[in-house]
Amino acid sequence: MSLLVTGSIGIDTVKTPFGVSKDCLGGSAVYFSMAASFFTNVRFLGAIGADCPFDLKKIFKNRPVDLTGLEVRQNSKTFRWAGSYHGPMNEAITDFVELNVLAEKPPKMPDEYKDSKFVFLANTTPILQIKLLDQLDNPKFVAADTMNCWIKNHTRDLKRLLKRIDCLILNEGEARMLANEHNLINAAEKILLLGPNVVVIKKGESGSIIRQADGQLFVLPAYPATIVKDPTGAGDSFAGGFMGYLAGQNKADFATLKKAAAYGTVVASFTISDFSLKGMTKITKRNIDNRLNVLRKLTKF
Amino acid sequence: MSLLVTGSIGIDTVKTPFGVSKDCLGGSAVYFSMAASFFTNVRFLGAIGADCPFDLKKIFKNRPVDLTGLEVRQNSKTFRWAGSYHGPMNEAITDFVELNVLAEKPPKMPDEYKDSKFVFLANTTPILQIKLLDQLDNPKFVAADTMNCWIKNHTRDLKRLLKRIDCLILNEGEARMLANEHNLINAAEKILLLGPNVVVIKKGESGSIIRQADGQLFVLPAYPATIVKDPTGAGDSFAGGFMGYLAGQNKADFATLKKAAAYGTVVASFTISDFSLKGMTKITKRNIDNRLNVLRKLTKF
Numbered sequence: 001m002s003l004l005v006t007g008s009i010g011i012d013t014v015k016t017p018f019g020v021s022k023d024c025l026g027g028s029a030v031y032f033s034m035a036a037s038f039f040t041n042v043r044f045l046g047a048i049g050a051d052c053p054f055d056l057k058k059i060f061k062n063r064p065v066d067l068t069g070l071e072v073r074q075n076s077k078t079f080r081w082a083g084s085y086h087g088p089m090n091e092a093i094t095d096f097v098e099l100n101v102l103a104e105k106p107p108k109m110p111d112e113y114k115d116s117k118f119v120f121l122a123n124t125t126p127i128l129q130i131k132l133l134d135q136l137d138n139p140k141f142v143a144a145d146t147m148n149c150w151i152k153n154h155t156r157d158l159k160r161l162l163k164r165i166d167c168l169i170l171n172e173g174e175a176r177m178l179a180n181e182h183n184l185i186n187a188a189e190k191i192l193l194l195g196p197n198v199v200v201i202k203k204g205e206s207g208s209i210i211r212q213a214d215g216q217l218f219v220l221p222a223y224p225a226t227i228v229k230d231p232t233g234a235g236d237s238f239a240g241g242f243m244g245y246l247a248g249q250n251k252a253d254f255a256t257l258k259k260a261a262a263y264g265t266v267v268a269s270f271t272i273s274d275f276s277l278k279g280m281t282k283i284t285k286r287n288i289d290n291r292l293n294v295l296r297k298l299t300k301f
Numbered sequence: 302m303s304l305l306v307t308g309s310i311g312i313d314t315v316k317t318p319f320g321v322s323k324d325c326l327g328g329s330a331v332y333f334s335m336a337a338s339f340f341t342n343v344r345f346l347g348a349i350g351a352d353c354p355f356d357l358k359k360i361f362k363n364r365p366v367d368l369t370g371l372e373v374r375q376n377s378k379t380f381r382w383a384g385s386y387h388g389p390m391n392e393a394i395t396d397f398v399e400l401n402v403l404a405e406k407p408p409k410m411p412d413e414y415k416d417s418k419f420v421f422l423a424n425t426t427p428i429l430q431i432k433l434l435d436q437l438d439n440p441k442f443v444a445a446d447t448m449n450c451w452i453k454n455h456t457r458d459l460k461r462l463l464k465r466i467d468c469l470i471l472n473e474g475e476a477r478m479l480a481n482e483h484n485l486i487n488a489a490e491k492i493l494l495l496g497p498n499v500v501v502i503k504k505g506e507s508g509s510i511i512r513q514a515d516g517q518l519f520v521l522p523a524y525p526a527t528i529v530k531d532p533t534g535a536g537d538s539f540a541g542g543f544m545g546y547l548a549g550q551n552k553a554d555f556a557t558l559k560k561a562a563a564y565g566t567v568v569a570s571f572t573i574s575d576f577s578l579k580g581m582t583k584i585t586k587r588n589i590d591n592r593l594n595v596l597r598k599l600t601k602f
Contacts, residue, residue: 001335020455038314054493076579080553087483088483089483173598182388182389182562183526183527183529184506184525185526185527186527203507205485206504206508207508208506209509209525210441217599218599218600218602219522219523219525219599219600220522220600220602221508221521222520224485224486224510224518225484226484226486226487230483255602258602259602261602262602296602298518298520298598299519299520299521300517300559300601301519301521301556301559301560301562301563301597
């Protein structure tokens with residue numbers, strides 16, 4: 001089943017204790033699509049400016065990523081982000097952001113995308129996420145990401161969005177902020193009351209939690225990665241593996257959600273092993289399946 | 302198989318957002334013994350002063366805890382600790398400490414304890430831990446806890462201890478400090494090079510990791526507790542459940558270590574649900590087994 005993603009394409013400059021990656025390809029839709037492409041067909045929706053140095057057709061060559069929805073705007077500039085990670089590399093410090101094309105109107109949804117059943121609305125303003133959702137015919141499972149500034153300053157719009165999606169994927173700090181509750185299980189409960197049927201809380205190197213409105217719960221440690229060069233894109237790769245597996249299976253029952261989260265953490269473990277997309281582009285689905293089996297073994301008692 | 306524990310008995314005053322527990326029973330040996338008593342016979346070694354208001358015989362009544370090694374010193378005062386937890390309750394702020402009896406010579410090892418096979422050296426100076434170990438005939442599996450001040454200021458003694466124990470149990474901050482390495486899997490590797498065959502890293506609400514010198518690894522999420530009133534004693538309860546299960550099974554192969562860690566997190570989840578020992582004294586082994594089964598279900602994919 002086809003999976004639609006809308007999100008950013010970025011020109012990133014990333015500094016970590018392991019080196020500097022200047023003007024490399026990044027962005028939520030890019031990491032997500034690469035991760036999801038191991039599992040299913042992806043419909044890509046996003047915009048870049050004329051300055052974009054990357055040939056996405058080449059980057060996604062031989063991968064099932066449909067770039068019909070890639071809009072190149074001749075008079076615009078591509079989104080740019082520079083960030084650095086220090087010490088434990090838990091969190092990026094943003095050195096600069098140029099929204100550029102992201103501050104303009106959203107990309108136009110191609111007609112042939114409108115029947116998409118699985119949808120991921122990557123992190124952007126909730127009002128934009130709603131507008132994108134409005135253009136879809138009858139999606140089956142819609143997941144969205146969000147972040148602290150929307151939780152804090154766009155609460156009303158975010159609450160409108162939450163009533164219309166099936167699944168919210170967010171990190172632990174965001175979950176605590178949205179629910180105003182430290183305990184993550186209780187925070188997930190409170191978020192479910194705002195609308196979604198499923199909440200996925202990402203805890204970085206400490207794994208993830210899935211809580212479903214019927215009371216079902218899943219707790220998963222992260223894949224124990226020992227090579228961590230650049231955490232950029234880990235969250236979007238997790239979401240890509242997660243949604244990619246669901247769309248590939250064409251279901252979202254709890255057993256499938258659990259396995260999808262395990263695939264999410266495994267794909268993210270490859271992403272963080274190298275800069276930009278290199279951690280993912282050098283592997284095959286077999287590498288992912290091998291790590292999934294390792295993770296299953298490591299967590300069994 | 303009998304399990305020997307040496308550690309503190311404390312008069313604790315604990316403040317959390319859920320209330321104040323003034324002059325209540327605490328201490329590493331107490332939490333550990335209560336937790337371990339669900340699984341095996343415990344030999345208790347520790348000292349109190351004449352001021353101690355608690356009747357440990359009554360507290361451990363009907364539990365397999367041998368108090369022969371409880372020394373009451375008429376001219377000494379009992380260890381006292383006061384701490385408070387704020388907001389997320391991740392870490393206690395120590396409001397005051399009176400070492401009292403803990404600053405004196407260690408308690409005398411009763412002759413009938415000397416054949417103990419499973420031993421837990423709760424957190425104290427490494428030199429004291431070594432002295433206690435010196436009094437044992439031929440232990441089979443010795444685990445020790447430690448903390449930041451010994452890692453920082455008693456490094457040489459600690460390294461001597463590490464060569465003589467089978468297993469080090471410590472929290473993530475301590476592991477990072479001891480190994481001088483942020484990544485916990487890599488930190489565990491480095492600690493193994495210092496001597497022990499097994500390292501258990503406790504990550505609080507994020508679970509635990511076990512690394513064995515032969516390369517085996519286990520990653521376990523914490524039991525997802527939703528009622529957390531007082532985290533005091535969680536680490537010692539984890540260690541008590543862990544070592545109690547090993548001693549009860551009379552083995553310490555990797556499969557047994559994994560199940561032991563699962564029991565550890567489950568027992569700790571009861572400890573933190575109430576002040577002092579109340580979370581543990583109101584349950585039975587059946588409650589523990591039920592939560593173990595829940596944890597197994599919650600982590601399976």
